Amino acid sequence: MAYALVTGASRGIGRAIALQLAQRGYDLLLVARSENQLTTLALEIGAKYQHQAHVLALDLAAPGAAETVATWATQQTDQMAVLVNNAGYGLWGRFEQLGLAEQQNMMQLNMSLPVALTHALLPALHKVPKAYILNVSSTAAYQAVPSLSLYAASKAFLLSFSRGLRYELKTSNISVTCLSPGATTTGFTDRAGMGAELQATANKVSMTPEAVAQAAVAGLLAGEAEIVPGVLNKVSAGLTSIVPKGIVEKIAAGIYEKYL
Template identity: 40%
Template structure:
């Protein structure tokens, strides 16, 4: 499997896991479409990768949480006559605290970015891949997708959706030349927790984005459906198989309970530039 000379589109590409996908794919010779909110960060990264690896790189600044944004990204790719053969749905963010005391607007944006935008991007780019019987879709889920998360209820539910959605589409497309793959990292050393607004959400040792993305590309090469990078994260993801649902809720709820009260009512940050990487 090689991505040399092929076009890869990466959302949330300006930092963290998304930036590492861009760097590692560019090193393999892939051409890039970089999508995130921060135009200046994207342009700087694109210029660096063009110079370092001799690849082509296009920049599409867009907040994918906005209604219709995925369609605008797709249309821009068509206007540029770009044939996307690898789609990396990476953009996402989390909220932390009591559900009823967090901003309803913010949590709606969380669902729109983590779920709706990912579904829309996949639905738009998949038919072009199917016409050629060739293509790959990588969806960034999380270890959060393996069990409910008290105090991060919406985030955990969105990542459970991403994992289930990806596995289902893997089965639907397994004989059609299209590969679907879910990356399920645990705590990763990115700006993710600055947006969450609570360090207690960082359960376990933080992995580097470089290792997380390397594990994803290696597992994709091996034909796996998903990967949980790191043995500790993998074992944590399997815990729900050996304890009751109530025991799991008690354990996870104790770890994620806000230390300062009810949680951050309105998290700050630039969500479309971050990966759902917890």
């Protein structure tokens, strides 16, 4: 049976993607920090879809986490068919006022982990007839976002990495897709430290994790290069390629910085 590995699977988009993949016939390898949430999800997958789900509770920002996950995953199965790099978070605030250590931790999780895990698992993915990599970025990847500067930059890195890797693997059995959701009801704003006013603004345009996951898995298995779920998000991402960058950044600052 083919397996899919999902990082950051305990809640939000990662959890919803895991359920979508189980519904489509995959067994699951679930990785996140919360063992209780992972176990609950594994039981739900077994009850609803009669598929296996193995769990690994791990701080994915810790040194050597990618190697630990890759070793564990290859011990569970020799039929690795999907890798979902979903773990990540944002920090809201001016760069010089946020702690450097926490910003570096975010960069480790948002950039270094997916790169290291992808590199470690590519040999396993090459062994199956058809394999998929889904990197979860953000609409923030399409422009600089003042007060989310490093977060947006980390997601732009992941988008660029996905594009380049997809081209490198275009003649192989592996398809690479980048998912760039906009505001989603995942608790992102709480983790990022955003104020109540900004959270309320985000909630007005937020998609559900289930809607994002449905679009993500459908696009992934169809071999799409990039997925931006939601009409408003598609329009927003598209405009960044034609509107002068200075104007785009001024608009973004007007949304995020005024609440600092």
